[in-house]
Amino acid sequence: MLIAQSLLAEFEAQAPVTRKFLERLPADRLTWKPHSKSMTAGQLAYHLAFVPGGVVRGAQQDQIAPPGFQFPQPATVQEILDTFEQSIVxxxxxxxxxxxxAMNATWRIVDGDQEIAAMPRVAFLRNIMLNHWYQHRGQFCVYLRLLEVPVPSSWGPSADEGSALQREPQPV
Incomplete structure (x- = not known):
C-alpha cells in the first residue's frame, strides 16, 4: 500500500468520529471558554474542522513560512460543519x-533564510494532519464534558456512549 493510501485510510476512519464531536457543540455555546487563556469552544471546533485540509494544502509545497495561528470565531455550528466538509474534500x-x-521528500518550514524544521513530508502529515488533529479532538472532548454535553466515543467507549466495538451485555 502506498503511504498516502495508508494515511487516507486512517483519515477516512477518523473523520466520522470527529464529525460526531463537532455536531455536539451547542449553538449557544460557541463563545464559551473554560479559561481566559483558552480558545472559545467555537474557535477550537473550527480549528478541529480546518486542520486536515489546511495541513494537506501546506504539504503541497516543499516549504512554508511559519504559520500564523489565527483562530476565527465562527458564527454558527453549521459554519464549522461546512468547514469540516470542505476539509474532507x-x-x-x-x-x-x-x-x-513525494512522501519521503524533505518538507520544510523556513523563516527567511532560517530553517525552522525539516522532515519527510509523511512525518509532517502524520504529526500535524493526524496526531495534532487527535490532540485537539481530545481537548474538545474536555470542552464538551465541561459544557455537560454527552461525549461521543472515539477510540473506545466514553462515560456517555459505548464503543462500536463493544458488545451490548446479553441478558442472562
Whole structure:
C-alpha cells in the first residue's frame, strides 16, 4: 500500500468520529471558554474542522513560512460543519496525489533564510494532519464534558456512549 493510501485510510476512519464531536457543540455555546487563556469552544471546533485540509494544502509545497495561528470565531455550528466538509474534500483530493517519493521528500518550514524544521513530508502529515488533529479532538472532548454535553466515543467507549466495538451485555 502506498503511504498516502495508508494515511487516507486512517483519515477516512477518523473523520466520522470527529464529525460526531463537532455536531455536539451547542449553538449557544460557541463563545464559551473554560479559561481566559483558552480558545472559545467555537474557535477550537473550527480549528478541529480546518486542520486536515489546511495541513494537506501546506504539504503541497516543499516549504512554508511559519504559520500564523489565527483562530476565527465562527458564527454558527453549521459554519464549522461546512468547514469540516470542505476539509474532507480537500484531503480526499490532495492526499492521493503524493506518491511515495513525494512522501519521503524533505518538507520544510523556513523563516527567511532560517530553517525552522525539516522532515519527510509523511512525518509532517502524520504529526500535524493526524496526531495534532487527535490532540485537539481530545481537548474538545474536555470542552464538551465541561459544557455537560454527552461525549461521543472515539477510540473506545466514553462515560456517555459505548464503543462500536463493544458488545451490548446479553441478558442472562
Amino acid at each position: 480537500t484531503v480526499r483530493e490532495v492526499l492521493p496525489s503524493f506518491d511515495d517519493a
